[in-house]
Amino acid sequence: MKNRLLLAILALMCVSLLSFGCASKKVAGPDKDSWEEQERERLAKERELREKLAKVAGELGSMIYFDLDRYDLKPESRQILTRKAEILKQYPEIKLVVEGHCDERGTAEYNLALGERRARAAADYLANLGVTASRLSIVSYGKERPLDPGHNEAAWSKNRRDEFKPSY
Amino acid sequence: MTAPRGIIKLLATACAALCLCSAAFAQDNLSVDIHGPGQARMNVVQAQPFGDPNLPSDAQYLNELIRKNLSFMPFLKVMSDADILGGARLSGPKADQIDFKPFSLAKVDLMITSVWKPGKGMGDVELRAFEVFSQKLLLGKVYSGVTRDQLPEVADRFCMELMALLTGQGTIFKAKLAFVRPSGKGKDIWMVGAMGRDLAQVTRYGDLGMAISPAWSWDGSRICFTLIGSTSHYLGVWGGGKANVYTLPSSTVISPHFTPGGSIAVALNIRGNTDIFTLDGSYKNTAGTLVADSSIDVSPSFDQSGNLMAFVSDRLGNPNVFIKDLSSGSVRRASKSGYNTNPSMSPDGKFVTYSKQGGGGHRIYVYEVATDSEKQVSFGPGSDENPSFAPDSYFIAFSSSRAGGRKLYLTTRNGDGAVQIPTGEGEALMPAFSPVVGKD
Known part of the structure; x- marks a missing residue:
């Protein structure tokens, strides 16, 4: 009985360690190399991967959208994410960066937190479909990178979105 | 300088x-x-x-x-x-x-x-x-x-x-502001005197990253900020020369702010929600928890005693501004209704300024702790955001789109007519006053 309890506790600890965006960041402290250089390498690899993936890159990259101040997934978003999970199973070497975005009406810092919830909602859904948590990372842009620069509902509804970037 | x-x-x-x-x-x-x-x-x-x-x-x-x-x-x-x-x-x-x-x-x-x-x-x-x-x-x-x-x-x-x-009070003439300027796809931190003099670029990430939410250390020697990269957020700390970049135990790093004691308070997602933590001196780990619950908690701002912290929480639904007494642990709500974000506590601990969302954008409000009342101090048009109290607890800088592109403006806690702060070419947003004035 005691052993079972111990196992359950250990299992819970493992699950909590696999949370997106947290456990994946093992490096801590000041970056020793140039951050700019590392970022350039990351972006170059991403471009290279997109070219290699060709056909499926479009499906992996297709966006999902959210209602105002919401971060729950719409039925059509679930379909899109299910397809992404299938592709990720076919390409086990690929990781996926989920980007959360908001429209311009909120303010920057609160929107970073809201964008994070949107990214996390998609990442959680993919994990539930069997994608290993270590293959998923999330980054919130809040309202900092709108897709449509307009100041109306048509633009705002396009900007409340998750984008998906394949990476190694 | x-x-x-x-x-x-x-x-x-x-x-x-x-x-x-x-x-x-x-x-x-x-x-x-x-x-x-x-x-x-x-x-x-x-x-x-x-x-x-x-x-x-x-x-x-x-x-x-x-x-x-x-x-x-x-x-x-x-x-x-x-x-x-x-x-x-x-x-x-x-x-x-x-x-x-x-x-x-x-x-x-x-x-x-x-x-x-x-x-x-x-x-x-x-x-x-x-x-x-x-x-x-x-x-x-x-x-x-x-x-x-x-x-x-x-x-x-x-x-x-x-x-x-x-x-x-005459310190405003020596006060410094850090602010954010969009640069291509990215954003960089700049600084300027409150009268628009001594404009200088602090970070140079260009298209590679977005440096936002600058905040000064209480001795005026360092600026911390959020750096958004392609796969994660990072903590940036500038102390002259090139900023140090720190990878924290969370891919979400929001609203870093120096405490008067010298550590950094920041909103991180470690337990599935954005909570406010303090970091240890090496910025490797969290040292303590300032606010943690099941809601979004961001944007800490302190008075100079370090006893009072204003912050944003959506624990009641909409985001609102709260004040936590860090010695007793008691929390009071400051903003009265609606969507309220971007708090900045006056150094003397008597006021909190924040932006409240209205029909045509946000407006700047000031909450007075003693009377538990709020009043509007900016009137648009456009959107007025990110107010920051000056070291004198009297002047307030904020960004506004009232003249088209976003620029910085200076008003007072009494809501006197806002004057634009010269910041050169391009947009200017997210102003942050240094808590101390420059030395002679």
Whole structure:
């Protein structure tokens, strides 16, 4: 009985360690190399991967959208994410960066937190479909990178979105 | 950023007699209560520069610099030369040679004169402020052997003394602001003096990253910020030269803010929600938890005692501003209704300013702790966001899209007319005042 309890506790600890965006960041402290250089390498690899993936890159990259101040997934978003999970199973070497975005009406810092919830909602859904948590990372842009620069509902509804970037 | 040695020297030799006169009269004459709920404006005029005997060619430039500075003081109404019968001319350099009648007739409260005498560089300049009604000298300063390059410093120092005389506070003229400027796909941190001088770029990420949410250390030597990269957020800390980048145990790093004790408070997602933590000295790990619950908690801001922390939480649905007493742990709600974000606590702990979402965008509000009441201090148009209290707990900088692109503006906690802070080409947003003013 005691052993079972111990196992359950250990299992819970493992699950909590696999949370997106947290456990994946093992490096801590000041970056020793140039951050700019590392970022350039990351972006170059991403471009290279997109070219290699060709056909499926479009499906992996297709966006999902959210209602105002919401971060729950719409039925059509679930379909899109299910397809992404299938592709990720076919390409086990690929990781996926989920980007959360908001429209311009909120303010920057609160929107970073809201964008994070949107990214996390998609990442959680993919994990539930069997994608290993270590293959998923999330980054919130809040309202900092709108897709449509307009100041109306048509633009705002396009900007409340998750984008998906394949990476190694 | 430091004052030129020459000017320190010349200030050391400034005319002590004139200063002593001014101090003696200060309390009995004109004064402005900046602690009240707003006040009537005082009429001020600048007399044309007087050459004793000759006027250097850039004498007018100093007058323009002082005029710009005066326009930042919301309790002053700067009158023009044409408002004075026969023009704002001096008949002589001394008080008993000045004809105050035309100024009195024009209802001028305060007159500023500049008298130039031969000396090194452009010469020596005597700057004086007179109360017109009593014809008394309020403030007098001599700056010897000034050069054209030193004139902005001369204007700032004189206006700082003048404001200190009128209100008891003059630090705004030496206060520094960090702010964010979009650069291509990215964003970078810049800094500027509150009067728009000494503009300088702090980070240079360009398209590679977005450096946002700058906040100063309480000794004014460092700036921390969020750096958004392609796969994660990072913590940036600048202390001169190139900023250090830290990878934290969370891919979400929101609203870092130095505590008065020297550590950094920041919103991280470690337990599935964005909570506010303090970091240890190496910025490797969290050292403590300031706010943690199942809602979004972001944007910490502290008073100078470090006892009070304003922050944003959506625990009641919409995001609202709360104040936590860190010694007792008690939390009170500050903003009264709607969507309220971007809190900035006044260093004296008496007020919190924040932006409240309205129909046409956000507006700046000020909450008074003592009376548990909030009032609107900015009125658009466009969207007014990211207010930041100055070290004097009186002025407030914020960004606004009222003139199209976002720019920085300066108002007061009483909601006096906002004045644009010059920040050069391009947009400017997310202003953050340094908690301390620059050293002499």
